[in-house]
Structure formats: structure tokens, C-alpha cells
Amino acid sequence: MTEKELMKKAIEAREKAYVPYSKFPVGAALLTKSGKVHTGCNIECASYGATNCAERTAIFKSVSEGDLDIDMIAVVGDENAYTYPCGICRQVIVEYGKNIKLIIGKSEEEYKVYTIENLLPHSFTPDDLEKNN
Template sequence: MEAEKLIEMAIEAREKAYVPYSGFKVGAAVLTKEGKVFTGCNIESASYSPTICAERTAIAKAVSEGYRDIDTIAIVGSLEKLSYPCGVCRQMIREFGEDIKIIVAKNAEEYKEYTIRELLPESFGPEDLENE
């Protein structure tokens, strides 16, 4: 799937965000290696800690439907500047692989691509829990 299409899906998901406190909408679209796409938006809570980011919402939807082989995730927050995944989201993305592509975008024409390895170097992953 083209990056532009995934970004457009993230922008659509962004519009569904529930952000009564910050007003900062974020949308994400996760593409699995099987070609399936799952979208998510951020959902805030008055007590803040139960708030969930768009990236984790999309990943949770994919995993809950049986898809764990994530290929790419597109993230759109601000339409004025690039919005990168927070530390918690980076760790959640890393859980599913070090070579997952991350697209951070303002729109379908203005974006940058990374791998999670680049955004979270020297990360902790499932293989670190293996017994020696």
C-alpha cells in the first residue's frame, strides 16, 4: 500500500478522536504484513492516565483481530507540523518488531519515514526476556 493512502486513512481516523481536554487530535493507520489496515484515534479521559494514543488504539484493534505482523504505521497529529509517537507508543510499536516502518505526516504530501529502530534505538523487546 502506498504511504499516501495510509496517511489519508490516518487523517480520517484523526477526525474521530475524543479530545475534550487537550483538543489535540491524532489518527493512526496500521498496515499488517497481510495487507490489512486498522485505524485508531486518541481517546482522552478526565483522569488522564487511562488516555490512549491513536497508535496504541490501532495496534490494539489489529492484535484483537489476530494480526501481529505489523509492517507500517502512519501517524497524523497536527496538520501544521509533524507529530511523532510518544515514548509509550514507541515501546508498544517495538513490541511487534524493530523494522516496522513509521510514517509521520502533516498530510499525504508532507511526511517522513523511519523505522522504529531509528526512533527507539537500543530498545528493550521480547527477546530480552528470554532465559539465558
């Protein structure tokens, strides 16, 4: 699957966002190394702390199906600006590897590509816990 095709899946996922408070829909599409796609959208709650971001929704769906080998994640929010993963999402993403590719887009045609290492340098990962054991 190409970056553009994955971005299209993220745009489709954005349409399912439940955002009655922020009115800011975000979609994500995750591709695993086995070729499976998991999508997610942001889901808000009146108790804001219980809100879940699109990226984590896609990751949790993937993990809950036993598919932990993440290759890339496309994220799209506002059509006029790039929407990057929040700090919590970045930490959850790096849990599954420092080389995961992130496609941050405005549309199918307009996007930027990073690795999670680019967006969260010097991260704390499971490797750090193993060093202390």
C-alpha cells in the same frame, strides 16, 4: 498500499478523535503484512492516565483481531508540525518488530519515514527476555 494512501487513512481516523481536554486530535493507520488496515485515534479521559494514544488504539485493534504482523504505521496530528509517537507508543510498537516502518505526517503529501529502530534505538524487546531464560 502506498505510504500516501496509509497517511490518508490516518487523517480520516484523526477525525474520530475524542479530545475534549487537549483539543489535539491524532490519527493512526496501521498496515499488516497481510494487507489489512487497522485505524485508531486518540481517546481522552477525565482521568488523564486512562487516555489512549492513536497508535496504541490501532495496534490494540489489530492485536485483538489476531493480526500481529505489523508492516507500517502512519501517524498524523497537527497539520503544521510532525507529531511523533510518545515513549509508551514507541515501546508498544517495538514489541512487534524493530523494522516496522513509521510514516509521520502533516498531510498526505508531506511526511517523513522512519523505522521504529530509528526512533527507539537500543530498545528493550521480547528478545531481551528470552536471553534471560
